[in-house]
Amino acid sequence: MVRQIYAYMRILITNDDGVNSSGIIAAKKAVEDLGSIDIVAPATQQSGIGHALTLFEPIRVTSTNLRDGSEAYSVSGTPTDAVLVGIFEIASKKPELVISGINVGENLGMSELTTSGTIGAAMEAAAQDIPALSVSLQVTRGDMKFHDGHVDVDFTHAQKMTRKVVRRIARQSLPEGIDFLNLNIPSSPDNNKIKLTRLGKRMYKVHIEKRLDPRGRPYYWIDGVPQEKDDPGTDVHVLREENCATITPISLDASTDLDLIREWLD
Numbered sequence: 001m002v003r004q005i006y007a008y009m010r011i012l013i014t015n016d017d018g019v020n021s022s023g024i025i026a027a028k029k030a031v032e033d034l035g036s037i038d039i040v041a042p043a044t045q046q047s048g049i050g051h052a053l054t055l056f057e058p059i060r061v062t063s064t065n066l067r068d069g070s071e072a073y074s075v076s077g078t079p080t081d082a083v084l085v086g087i088f089e090i091a092s093k094k095p096e097l098v099i100s101g102i103n104v105g106e107n108l109g110m111s112e113l114t115t116s117g118t119i120g121a122a123m124e125a126a127a128q129d130i131p132a133l134s135v136s137l138q139v140t141r142g143d144m145k146f147h148d149g150h151v152d153v154d155f156t157h158a159q160k161m162t163r164k165v166v167r168r169i170a171r172q173s174l175p176e177g178i179d180f181l182n183l184n185i186p187s188s189p190d191n192n193k194i195k196l197t198r199l200g201k202r203m204y205k206v207h208i209e210k211r212l213d214p215r216g217r218p219y220y221w222i223d224g225v226p227q228e229k230d231d232p233g234t235d236v237h238v239l240r241e242e243n244c245a246t247i248t249p250i251s252l253d254a255s256t257d258l259d260l261i262r263e264w265l266d
Contacts, residue, residue: 016117
């Protein structure tokens with residue numbers, strides 16, 4: 001069954017960079033004439049939190065205003081918390097589309113499905129049977145990814161690509177079996193194309209740095225070195241080697257062909 005989405009949509013926008021991020025304003029501006037918009041996002045930077053849900057402490061929701069003066073809701077929790085609060089408490093009617101982003105920093109490869117808060121928010125929307133789009137913009141400096149507020153980034157191309165995909169969703173909805181789309185935009189694109197891709201293996205090579213505190217006890221920072229090479233047709237390859245925007249369809253049904261394991265179990 002194809003889910004119908006009307007041309008003028010009820011849109012919920014969230015992110016994992018925090019409600020004060022530049023990217024959430026950019027997302028709003030990209031689609032503000034395409035529907036009625038609610039903005040509900042974490043109060044603070046939540047990168048790397050994945051699909052985490054707050055279960056052991058209360059969630060506080062505060063009405064606030066973005067830098068451009070538009071109304072938003074700040075949630076003292078994760079991106080997933082923000083999506084759930086937005087759907088079931090803030091929105092007057094169930095949203096017809098959830099946009100997570102525009103994230104500062106790309107989200108590529110299989111590993112980001114479980115670590116990215118941007119993707120985690122889109123995944124939760126899809127689990128609530130709402131079509132979703134996660135949007136991320138490549139940046140050239142690693143320190144820009146974890147700001148909790150304004151960053152000096154040009155979102156112009158990312159806004160154009162976001163709008164293009166949202167308009168397509170509005171006209172045609174998502175294909176049967178596709179629950180959400182993961183859109184990544186290069187920082188300095190060579191063209192205005194969006195290429196259909198599959199997930200690459202991983203976005204980073206894991207790097208763990210060991211240090212000693214003043215008392216000589218070890219502690220660790222988990223970091224990563226960007227993975228530049230991957231198979232042709234993957235999001236990692238197309239974004240980083242072809243310098244082109246990528247769109248990757250994702251299904252929540254991650255199970256494989258049952259026949260492949262049936263014999264193994266017998």
